[in-house]
Amino acid sequence: MRPRILSSTPAARRRIRSAGAGLAAIVVLGATAACGGGSGSDDGRVTLRYSWWGNADRAELMQQAIDLFEQQNPNIDVQPTFSEYEAYWQKLATESAGGGAPDVMQMDVSYLREYSDKNVLLDLASGEAAANLNTDDFRGGLATAGEIDGQLFGVPVGGNTFTLVYNPAAFEEAGAPAPEAGWSWEQFWQTYETFGPDAEVKAGADYTGIIWVLELQLRQQGASLFTEEGELGFTREQFKEYLEQGERLRQDGLAVDPQKIVEVKPISPLGSGLDASEFTWDNFLVRFAGETDAELELAPVPTFDPANTGQYLKPSLMLSASARTEHPAEAAKLIDFLINDVEAGKILGANRGLPATNAQFEAVELEGVDAAVAAYEESVADALQPAPPVPPAGAGSIEALLLRVTEDLSFGEISVDEAVDQFFSEAEDILAR
Structure with missing residues (x-):
């Protein structure tokens, strides 16, 4: 269950x-x-x-x-x-x-x-x-x-771990299958297509500004957000491929319009009914539950390798x-x-x-939301891996940098290649201080 x-x-x-x-x-x-x-x-x-x-x-x-x-x-x-x-x-x-x-x-x-x-x-x-x-x-x-x-x-x-919060009723109405343990990123992207470009409620937003999703995908592929020496643990090509995921969803009209996200702030797209799923840490379920009357559930994260979700307790x-x-x-x-x-x-x-x-x-x-979070953590306990090393000085600034760069990209102010150049230039400068 x-x-x-x-x-x-x-x-x-x-x-x-x-x-x-x-x-x-x-x-x-x-x-x-x-x-x-x-x-x-x-x-x-x-x-x-x-x-x-x-x-x-x-x-x-x-x-x-x-x-x-x-x-x-x-x-x-x-x-x-x-x-x-x-x-x-x-x-x-x-x-x-x-x-x-x-x-x-x-x-x-x-x-x-x-x-x-x-x-x-x-x-x-x-x-x-x-x-x-x-x-x-x-x-x-x-x-x-x-x-x-x-x-x-x-x-x-x-301690908490990463998850996909989603609206089961919206998935069912769109004809999208419910997320299951071991599902792939390809299956996740197919969910966006199942909802379609004309849907009033999209499957999700562009998630590439969430640094923890980037870290999750990197860990699933044997890389890391940061090395033990405090440097970036991924290549420019890996980052470009990551940004292109969001770019494709936006260009095909499958992700929530970024302007609409701005208009409903501080309410989340999920809480405002703009989309049916969002990535977050599982303890943030209480926030989403407080924003909507819809019944929400916690779903396993997609993965490039069913044997490696990249998850850990943070x-x-x-x-x-x-x-x-x-x-x-x-x-x-x-x-x-x-x-x-x-x-x-x-x-x-x-x-x-x-x-x-x-x-x-x-x-x-534990009751209500807290009980749901505890049950989710128990369901993924066997998949949890050791946590990464304590992030280097400047990690918080790099998280803010990623959000800023991906926002500029989502509004068409810069290209993917320019976003890669800007991120790496500024991130390496932050870590070198």
Whole structure:
């Protein structure tokens, strides 16, 4: 059975009981930089600053978890602050530049190397931090997600994998077969043709601006988005072939008109009824479900090789500690609590993505969208591969570059060859900085 939003599978029921702003402002922290982090007192009490991004719903849950942590650790006071995503990174860059990063901070894997390279982050696998942080219970592939050159600079609190969100009713109405495990990219492109150029609802949009689709296809062909040395892991010819996929769909009138996509923003094409499928990380199902009354499902990704989907578990977000914290043991205790404590897992649920550790994953009560995501991940578990290395500094900028170049291409402002030249020129410059 394919995972559905409005009903959970038996496997899912068994779970019951439960990239941002740039970092140009960051400088290497010298010995004279101001001390960051929390404070201590003569009576042995410690204050930790903990910063994260999110909304009011997450803030309420996070405060409940913090209250529980403070009950269990009466000598530690936690001062939480949160912001929206972009504001969070702007503030963190400023604080880090002055040596005043919070003791514990939420982290995105796309920016982990940038902060670690600037000596902002604490190695959680050594010293007092290692003695107070258990990393033995992560779900497959996530244990090493924050490792760089043998050091651990972040641990995931949630993990998700890639998927195709689609509208089964729209597929059936168009006469298109439902996606199945092992289906090919050729079969996926045939779906666009089945819907046809005159369809009010297209099979999908041009997906080539999504960097994770590019990475998926590269991994399926034995290549990679980035090499371990921090360079582009694919050729100009491979990139040209990738862009030509979207170009053909647009020229044949099979993909959603890019101008219509602009007009319905911030609603997605799927949520606005312009198309019947979109690639995304599975935890984004909650977004699409909130945009439409249609019943949606999670489908396996297409592949060039049925034995290789290229999929892996990606941290939905991570936790790191400041290299300048005055309280590495207490900071590690807070991180350990947020990823391992069963009661904390029950409080936070799937708000930060499906829990990264087995204990919290098994403890969380999953319903609706979350149950559908859990069922999907269970259905593709055997196909998951080791995650790629932590992306190089500049990965977030390259993601934005791909989106900009493919948008210009979709509106006919540049050709495919010009898009290839522009992308490689700017990407190589970004990675060389």
